[in-house]
Amino acid sequence: MTAGSLARGFGPVRRILAAALWLTSAACAHYTARPLSPQAVKGALAPRLPTALWVRRAHLLLPSLPPLVVHKGQRLTPDLAAVVAVVADPALRAERAQEALAHAQVLSAGLLPNPIFSYGLGIPLSGTGLTHAFRVGLGLPIQSLVTRGPRVRAARLHAQAVDLTVAWQEWQVAAKAKSLVYALLAGRMQQRLLAHEVHALRRSVAILADGEAAGYVTLGVAGAARLALRQTEVVELAVQRHLADVALQLRGLLGLGAHAPLRLTRRDVHAWHGRGCMRAAPWLNRLAKRRLDLLALRKGYRSQDAVLREAIAAQFPAITVGVNRARDTSDINTMGAGVSISLPIFNHNQGAIAEARATRRALFRAYAAQWFAARASIHQLTVRMRYVRRELVRTKSSVRALKHLETVYRGALAKHSIAALTYYQLLEQLVKERLVLLQDRAQLDQLAVAVEAASGRFEWPKTCVASP
16 A cells, blocks of 8 residues: 555545535634623623613513603602613613523524534555445434424423513512612601701700890700700701612612712602502402513423423434445445434433422422412501501591690790690600601502512502592
């Protein structure tokens, strides 16, 4: 065997390898670098620049309203703040990347198996061979074709479950944003009330201090006024600190800086609906078909059921069928077909089947537990709403009585009929009751948002009748 004949023998091999390399490289994806640099992270977290913000997922939150446009500088109602938080929250941007991953898995599940090409060359080293021997084969594994149907179905259902899971997280962020807006508005009302009371008390303290210096006001009267002022200032400082914390949380959800102004307004009032909304029945209606987390669990359960079907279908032996053409050194050409089968003697996919069944059972129990927890939370929230509403009515009555009593005491104090300490203690009690009234209203707003989030309803049931 000469070197020339050896080179001629490997010529077809080189051509076949070159053609295979060209075919595979033409269909390959190319790598694109995306460094995790501080500049890239800052750009990903940067707020949107356009003057109008079109909400991509407004239909999930406000199904009965047209697409919302939030203009720059516009005052945000609780509902608008909820939608803006869904779009702008940095944590949700990261969660949405899971959607792209799930849809990429759908693409991967639907891909057909690649055919297997083989080529062999035999060069005689001794004897009287007439030519070089070769063997060309083309095969196709068919086991993945058997499992492709349930595999694609499982991937599609999983992608839908991921979409619903992300939507449920968006729903929770929207509810949190609404709750924070209500808390901030209520805190600002408390702050204005306390600022008014502090201003009035400071004026009284200044007048009483002048009277004390002139000798016609006793030390006890002036001291009582100063004590009431200090106690009110302490409460005002606590409210200011709470407002600062709430504002920082809201700015974080809206994707704003730590010192960005918050222009809020309250146009939607959910807390003053009628007693029908204080019952659990309207909120429990069609709960399993409305809550996004329950829908996601149902899709996940169906996806796992398809995974079980795939595992059962994978018991089918791994079979590769193909055709081949060969020529021996005697220059005899042959054409044939071949089949290779893996015998499922020791492993017939029993482990994957057991794992899929156990996972499906766990998902079933998770769905039942989540459904029970959802119903229980709605019952708890509606009970709390009824009690807070009763407390609100009583607090209103108490505030009216204290206002009348404060007017009477003020006249008695001017006539020196009562002690000054008694009047300022009553004034302090009136301020506390007013704060309790504002807190009750804020708590009712918070419970209204919570029951919306727990029931999966953005709008209140039509069976609720607003109270006059």
